[in-house]
Amino acid sequence: MPHDQQIREQAVxxxxxxxxxxxxxxxxxxxxLEEDPAHAAAYDRVSLAVAEAAExxxxxxxxxxxxxxxxxxxRRWLGGAIAASLAALMALGVWxxxxxxxxxxxxxxxxxxxxxxxxxxxxxxxxxxxxLEEDDPRFARLEQGQALFTIRHDQTDPFRLEVxxxxxxxxxxxxxxxxxxxxxxxxxxxxxxxxxxxxQNVRLEPGDMLTSAAGSPDYxxxxxxxxxxxxxxxxxxxxxxxSLAEIASELSRATGIAYRxxxxxxxxxxSGSILVGPLREDPRALGPLLGVTVRQADDAWMxxxx
Amino acid sequence: xxxxxxxxxxxAVFLANRERLLRFLAARGxxxxxxxxxxxxxxxxxxxxxxxxxxxxxxxxxxxxxxxIDRYRAETQTRKRERAWTEAAGGAQPxxxxxxxxxxxxxxxxxxxxxxxxxxxxxxxxxxxxxxxxVDGIPQRQVxxxxxxxxxxxxxxxxxxxxxxxxxxxxxxxx
Numbered sequence: 001m002p003h004d005q006q007i008r009e010q011a012v013x014x015x016x017x018x019x020x021x022x023x024x025x026x027x028x029x030x031x032x033l034e035e036d037p038a039h040a041a042a043y044d045r046v047s048l049a050v051a052e053a054a055e056x057x058x059x060x061x062x063x064x065x066x067x068x069x070x071x072x073x074x075r076r077w078l079g080g081a082i083a084a085s086l087a088a089l090m091a092l093g094v095w096x097x098x099x100x101x102x103x104x105x106x107x108x109x110x111x112x113x114x115x116x117x118x119x120x121x122x123x124x125x126x127x128x129x130x131x132l133e134e135d136d137p138r139f140a141r142l143e144q145g146q147a148l149f150t151i152r153h154d155q156t157d158p159f160r161l162e163v164x165x166x167x168x169x170x171x172x173x174x175x176x177x178x179x180x181x182x183x184x185x186x187x188x189x190x191x192x193x194x195x196x197x198x199x200q201n202v203r204l205e206p207g208d209m210l211t212s213a214a215g216s217p218d219y220x221x222x223x224x225x226x227x228x229x230x231x232x233x234x235x236x237x238x239x240x241x242x243s244l245a246e247i248a249s250e251l252s253r254a255t256g257i258a259y260r261x262x263x264x265x266x267x268x269x270x271s272g273s274i275l276v277g278p279l280r281e282d283p284r285a286l287g288p289l290l291g292v293t294v295r296q297a298d299d300a301w302m303x304x305x306x
Numbered sequence: 307x308x309x310x311x312x313x314x315x316x317x318a319v320f321l322a323n324r325e326r327l328l329r330f331l332a333a334r335g336x337x338x339x340x341x342x343x344x345x346x347x348x349x350x351x352x353x354x355x356x357x358x359x360x361x362x363x364x365x366x367x368x369x370x371x372x373x374x375i376d377r378y379r380a381e382t383q384t385r386k387r388e389r390a391w392t393e394a395a396g397g398a399q400p401x402x403x404x405x406x407x408x409x410x411x412x413x414x415x416x417x418x419x420x421x422x423x424x425x426x427x428x429x430x431x432x433x434x435x436x437x438x439x440x441v442d443g444i445p446q447r448q449v450x451x452x453x454x455x456x457x458x459x460x461x462x463x464x465x466x467x468x469x470x471x472x473x474x475x476x477x478x479x480x481x
Contacts, residue, residue, distance in 0.1 A: 012472070016464045018371060019439070020446045026330060026367040033333035040335040044378040049475035050468050051375060053425070054440040056418040108358045109316065256316060258358035280318055280362065298445050300360055 004038075011042035015050060021298070105129045106145070109256025109280075111233065119152035120159075125178075125232050127253030145253060146178035148230040153191060164214055169194045175204075176230050180246065185211045189229040195219070238273040244292065244303050251276070257283050260297070262304035270305070319362040320348060327370055334374045347373050417478065424474045425467060431455070432463035439464060 014032060017023050033039050106112045108127040115121050117137040124130060128145025138154075141162040151159045151170045159170040163177055163184045173191035177184070186193060187209040195202040195210055200217065204210055207226060212219040228238055237254055239247055244261035247270070251259045255276045272290045279285055283301045287294045293304050320327070324344070331347075332340040347370055359365045425433045431453065438449045439460070450460045 008469075008472070012465050012468045015468055016461055018368070019464075022445055022447065023368075024361065024364055026364065027326075030326075030330045030333050033330075037335070040333065040374075044335065044375065045475070046468055046472045047375050048379055048382070049472045050440065051379075052475070053421045053471045056421050057414075252358040256358050257362065258360045277318075281322075283360075296360065298448060300358075 004042075007036070007038055007042045008046070011039065011046045014043055015046045019050070101131060101133050103129055103131050103143070107256065108253050116151075121150050123148040123150075123230070123233060125254065126256065142177055142179050144179055146176070146232065148174070148176045148233065150174045151191075166212060167196055167198075169197050171203075174229075180249070181214070182246075183211055183213050185209065187224055187229060189226050235276045236273060237276060239290075240271045241269045242271070243267050243269050244305065247290070248303050251279070251286070255279050258300035259283070259286075260300040260302055262302045265305035268305040316351065316359070316362050316366070317348075320351075320366055323363055323366065327366060330367060331370055331374070334371065335378070336374065343373065343377075344370075420474060420478070421471070424470045428463070428466055428470060432466055435460050435463040436467040440467075 014029060018029060104114055106124045106126055106128045110126050112124045113121055125146040128147055129143040130147060131141040131143055133139050138157050138159045151173045153170060153173060161168040163179050166184055168186055171192040171194060173193055175186055175188045175193050177186045188204045189206055193204045195204060207223050208221060209224040210219055210221050232254060237250060243266060245266040248259040248261040257279060270290050274289050284294045293306055295302050328340050328344055331343050336343045351369055425436055435449055438444050439446055446460050447457055450457045
């Protein structure tokens with residue numbers, strides 16, 4: 001086989017391998033590229049030919065015999081993400097909704113601090129969306145995720161936070177609020193917070209933690225260790241009797257790594273306290289920490305009870 | 307509104323593997339521009355704000371690979387335009403195609419037909435494997451399960467398809 005032909009064959013083989021989402025041997029690929037600059041050039045030619053072919057618009061029906069082709073689904077595992085045209089706008093994490101309301105958003109694994117006009121700040125955990133009002137710095141709405149509020153108290157103009165159908169009103173305060181699909185939890189470390197002043201009207205003091213299920217007036221109260229307050233800012237997450245499904249979604253939010261609970265044991269509850277840093281190096285490190293098994297599936301790490 | 311932000315997920319992996327990514331980009335054809343391209347890569351990733359990813363390091367390498375393919379694509383298009391410009395000296399504005407859009411549309415459709423023919427000529431299974439993996443974006447292992455063949459058969463079908471498409475592109479670019 002002529003030399004060029006041989007390089008092209010190798011380039012074809014590498015392009016097939018790197019094209020799969022499960023490909024991981026980037027070290028080996030780098031070594032092959034370093035052997036000869038002609039390798040990268042051949043790989044470029046093959047990759048572009050294939051990319052262009054895959055992007056061709058489908059032919060009109062009847063133009064070709066396509067019986068052997070299964071129905072198309074539009075599922076891209078990466079492509080669009082990098083090219084997203086809204087990317088530049090979203091990079092700011094701030095969407096202008098109308099003249100007055102705007103949202104501040106964090107990506108999974110991202111932390112962000114927003115300073116409030118007139119003093120105080122809100123620290124957002126990963127995967128969080130918060131709605132703020134330009135004209136009213138004493139109002140916020142937590143749409144999803146978790147945030148730590150440090151609010152300057154003003155008796156004549158209390159800070160109001162909406163979480164789903166619930167309202168929290170501060171009475172001089174540092175408090176942490178988390179909203180998941182199923183519940184809202186608020187923990188107070190300084191000052192006090194009133195939960196739904198016009199309904200249940202519960203006053204929370206430092207060390208109090210209140211959990212209220214979504215769509216229900218019921219709530220439960222318990223004490224928490226103040227040291228746990230806002231611990232997510234230092235990269236720690238604590239679970240107490242949390243289902244594997246909840247743990248998977250919380251960890252995805254905190255790390256930006258895709259975790260999913262195995263459907264068979266998703267409802268099983270475990271407890272534990274985890275530093276998320278090491279998980280970014282090795283998502284499997286979660287296993288021994290929580291006594292669960294972690295295996296790689298196509299697009300996520302599956303967590304299951306043993 | 308003053309705010310500070312820090313990506314703690316992908317960015318930590320990015321920073322920890324900077325040297326490896328740099329080496330990859332240099333070998334991948336970036337040469338001396340590797341440092342600049344690494345910077346551009348991070349800006350693109352940060353701007354796209356990806357959701358949770360299963361393997362952050364693989365994600366970064368793949369994004370770097372795609373960046374280089376994009377650059378190669380842009381270069382070949384510039385070269386084609388320049389060649390067309392030289393050939394049709396005086397005909398058109400540089401950087402503006404003077405081919406009427408109807409004609410370009412027909413060429414586009416003709417190419418799509420040639421590509422479909424080249425893929426179908428491989429036989430029904432390799433053609434289905436290629437479309438399932440590259441057009442629908444299904445991982446190779448899953449394609450193998452769906453069609454009921456081994457992973458190495460899927461890989462060999464894909465190699466045949468890639469070869470055929472690279473040949474076709476060479477012919478079209480020369481023509």
